[in-house]
Structure formats: structure tokens, C-alpha cells
Amino acid sequence: MPPAEPRSLSSLRAGVVGTGFVGVVHVHALRLLGVDVAGVVGSSPERAAAKGIAPVYDSLEELLADPSVDVVHLTTPNHLHHPQSKQVLEAGKHLVCEKPLAMTSEESAELVSVAESSGLVHCTNFNLRFFPLVHESRARIATGELGEIWNVHGGYLQDWLLYPTDWNWRLELEKGGALRAIGDIGSHWMDMAQFVSGQRIVEVCADLHTTIPVRRRPVGEVETFASADDVEREDAPMATEDLGHVLVRFDGGARGAFKVSQGAAGRKNFLHFEVDGSESALAWNAERHEELWLGRRDEPNELLQRNGALMQPSAAAHTFLPAGHAEGWVDTFRELYRSVYTAVAAGAPPEEPDYPTFLDGHRANVLGDAIAVSNAERRWVEVPT
Known part of the structure; x- marks a missing residue:
């Protein structure tokens, strides 16, 4: 047929x-x-x-x-x-x-x-992954523009769980899982760091901490990011981390570190990374997602504004509005689904998917396991392949 x-x-x-x-x-x-x-x-x-x-x-x-x-x-x-x-x-x-x-x-x-x-x-x-300048970062690194990659560092900071009265189902061990800040936002940073650098994280050394050991849980349900000031509450002991610091080593020889926190006052969605190479560097953050910093030693640094006409073809394919007309967080969902639904329209997954698959989800869980062991045993842990 x-x-x-x-x-x-x-x-x-x-x-x-x-x-x-x-x-x-x-x-x-x-x-x-x-x-x-x-x-x-x-x-x-x-x-x-x-x-x-x-x-x-x-x-x-x-x-x-x-x-x-x-x-x-x-x-x-x-x-x-x-x-x-x-x-x-x-x-x-x-x-x-x-x-x-x-x-x-x-x-x-x-x-x-x-x-x-x-x-x-x-x-x-x-x-x-589908912020256009994240794809631009990946493309520039892949072409060798930065030289040998030495250092990949950054983090993901939010403040929506800053207060003991802040609540969401992710705080419940049986619904959210054994890792919270690492699993919820740290997984995004690790996925992005590996996607951008083209290298896999193979070793971790982690220090996790619960800053609010007992929270005040609303008796009823509260939607994510919703306010619930005038509700009945009860004590809820916490079994998951509010923040963490993790050293990482990559299979290509790069070193790195990242921090995560869901209680960093003033940081609404501060996902950020910097990649330092032997020739140059670049840095990006989600709160200024229309800008990519390009660092050089013997030339002036640059600030690239999202502009399809100035970007690598693989990155320009995921941006559509003229420069200065911001494309944001919701557009990353659209662009991810463009790749996914293109595969669906073709009838089957491509040999090399340009979107994160279940294998990427599984790798995030395996990394989480290694981080949990490292934190519990206070040592470096190799990530199973």
C-alpha cells in the first residue's frame, strides 16, 4: 500500500x-x-x-x-x-x-x-527550546563560532512560591513527585543547556534545600499562579525542595553549574544561560528574550535583537514578526507544535525529530534521579546513559 x-x-x-x-x-x-x-x-x-x-x-x-x-x-x-x-x-x-x-x-x-x-x-x-534566540544560540555554537565550549552556566528563578501561604498541587508529593524545583523548572534548564550546547550532562553534584518546611495549605483547590488570600488553611509539612545548586559535567568536556529557586523575590520567569567558549561567548534570559548577548575579548560586545533577517536559517524559521514586535512565551508553544504537527501531518515521526520526544522526557527523569542521589549522598554522581 x-x-x-x-x-x-x-x-x-x-x-x-x-x-x-x-x-x-x-x-x-x-x-x-x-x-x-x-x-x-x-x-x-x-x-x-x-x-x-x-x-x-x-x-x-x-x-x-x-x-x-x-x-x-x-x-x-x-x-x-x-x-x-x-x-x-x-x-x-x-x-x-x-x-x-x-x-x-x-x-x-x-x-x-x-x-x-x-x-x-x-x-x-x-x-x-523554541524561543527564536535559543535556536540562534544553538546554531551559532554548532557552527563553531564560540570555539571549544568550556563553560555552560545559568539557572531558573521564580518567586511564585516565596511565601508560606503560596500553594499549588506541585507542592504535594503524591501529585508533583519527589523533586519539585529541579523537576519543574530545573528540567527546563537542563534540557535547554543540552539543546543549546549540543552536549549531554553526564555527571552531577547537587545541593538541594527546603526553605519553607511547613506551608499553609488552603483547604480547597487553588489554580497555578492564582491568589488565595481569604481561605481556610491548614499546616502542610514539605518534603520537596524550594531551591537547589547543581554542578554539572558534559560529555563534550564542558563544565557548568545552575541554580533553581521558586522563592527568588522579583524573579518572575528568569530562565537564563551563558555559554563561554575559547573564541567568544553568548548569553540569553527569558525575561529579556528578544535579546542575545554576544561576548568577545578583542572586539566590542554585541546585543542581537531578534530579527529573522540577521539570524541563522534554522532560528529564523521559528520567528515571524518584524524586529521590535515581541514574540513571547506563548509563541514557543506554537512553534513546538508546528514541528510536532508537521510530523503528524506526514504520518509518522521523522528519523531525527526537531522537537523534544519522550526520550528527552526520560532523560530529564534520569538526570533528576542522579541529582537526588547526589544530594542525599553529598557526592558527584554519574548519570546513567
Whole structure:
């Protein structure tokens, strides 16, 4: 039988599971791309309907039974990713899953096996790779512009869990997992550092700390980044870290370090990296995402503003607005899904995906395991391959 003709992105249909903060962003980004959102599944049909973002399926089972749905997006709490991913893949649907891919590396390894044997397109939602100037950084390093890469350093700082009264389901061990700051935002930094440098992290030495050992948990549910000042509360002992510092070594010989914190006052979404090479350096941060700093010793430093006409072709392919017309965080979702849905339209994953797959999600879990062991045993730990 000859292969099926490629489809257009506008002919594809998606279903989104989860209608919290990130679920709403997925729906919006898909519509920016021109993909039809067939419907959403919430924690209850009533809560999903109250969001008013798309038609509502009563359950995941009902969504999976809809033959018109090509791709399912999972934006549910972490502990649901593993069972729901298996359910989606077994139903024959292509899949985008929010990170972490699973609660443990054993679970994520199983999902890699299931996904790869299915022949379906599978993606771990490391959307932050898709800031245009992050792709520009990767392209410049790949061409050898920086020379030999010596040092990759930076971090990810936020302040949304600064106060003892700040609350979110990610603070719950059984829903969020054993690593919080590392798993939630540190995973993004490690994925980006490896993506940009072209090198894998192979050793870690970590120091993690819980700054607020007991928080004041609302008796009811609170959505991510929502305020809940006038609610009844109860004490909730914490078992996960608020901040961490990690030394890293890369397989290409580079050294590095990063720090994470969800209690860094004034830092709203400060993901940042700097790469130092034998010829030059570059640096970028998500709070000034339209600028890429280029450092040199014997020439003036430069500040490259996002401008497709001045960027490497692989980076320019992910930017569309003229310079000075900001493309932001939501656009990274759109550009990630452009790559994913191009593969779906072709009918199967490419040999070398240009988007993060379940294997990337599994690698993040394996790195988390090594960081947890390093912190507990106060030593360097090799990352299993």
C-alpha cells in the first residue's frame, strides 16, 4: 500500500486534557497554529465548561473514542502523565505530554518503549527550546563560532512560591513527585543547556534545600499562579525542595553549574544561560528574550535583537514578526507544535525529530534521579546513559 498523502496542519484535530493554566495555553497555541481543537477534558465536565475555551468531553475515554481527534495533549498533574500517556498511545493517538513525562524514570522508560513501538508521534513539552534566540544560540555554537565550549552556566528563578501561604498541587508529593524545583523548572534548564550546547550532562553534584518546611495549605483547590488570600488553611509539612545548586559535567568536556529557586523575590520567569567558549561567548534570559548577548575579548560586545533577517536559517524559521514586535512565551508553544504537527501531518515521526520526544522526557527523569542521589549522598554522581 503506498504511503498516505501528507495532510495540512489545518486538517488536523486536537484534544486537550486538563483545563488549568497550562491547558488553556495549549488550546490558545494550537489555534494560533491553525489546528482545530475538537474539545477539552477537565477534572469535571462542569469545571471544563466554566472555562469556556472549547467544547467539553465528559471523560478522557470519550475523547479517545472520537475518531476525528488526531493528537492528544496531556496537561494534567504529574502523577497522571504515565497512566494517561499509555491510555492515549494504546488508543492510537499521537501525543504531546507536559513534563515531567512521568513520576519516576522507570515509568518514563516504559513510556519511551511504548511510544517508540507505536509508530506514533510523541513529544515531551519542553517548549522553552523554541524561543527564536535559543535556536540562534544553538546554531551559532554548532557552527563553531564560540570555539571549544568550556563553560555552560545559568539557572531558573521564580518567586511564585516565596511565601508560606503560596500553594499549588506541585507542592504535594503524591501529585508533583519527589523533586519539585529541579523537576519543574530545573528540567527546563537542563534540557535547554543540552539543546543549546549540543552536549549531554553526564555527571552531577547537587545541593538541594527546603526553605519553607511547613506551608499553609488552603483547604480547597487553588489554580497555578492564582491568589488565595481569604481561605481556610491548614499546616502542610514539605518534603520537596524550594531551591537547589547543581554542578554539572558534559560529555563534550564542558563544565557548568545552575541554580533553581521558586522563592527568588522579583524573579518572575528568569530562565537564563551563558555559554563561554575559547573564541567568544553568548548569553540569553527569558525575561529579556528578544535579546542575545554576544561576548568577545578583542572586539566590542554585541546585543542581537531578534530579527529573522540577521539570524541563522534554522532560528529564523521559528520567528515571524518584524524586529521590535515581541514574540513571547506563548509563541514557543506554537512553534513546538508546528514541528510536532508537521510530523503528524506526514504520518509518522521523522528519523531525527526537531522537537523534544519522550526520550528527552526520560532523560530529564534520569538526570533528576542522579541529582537526588547526589544530594542525599553529598557526592558527584554519574548519570546513567
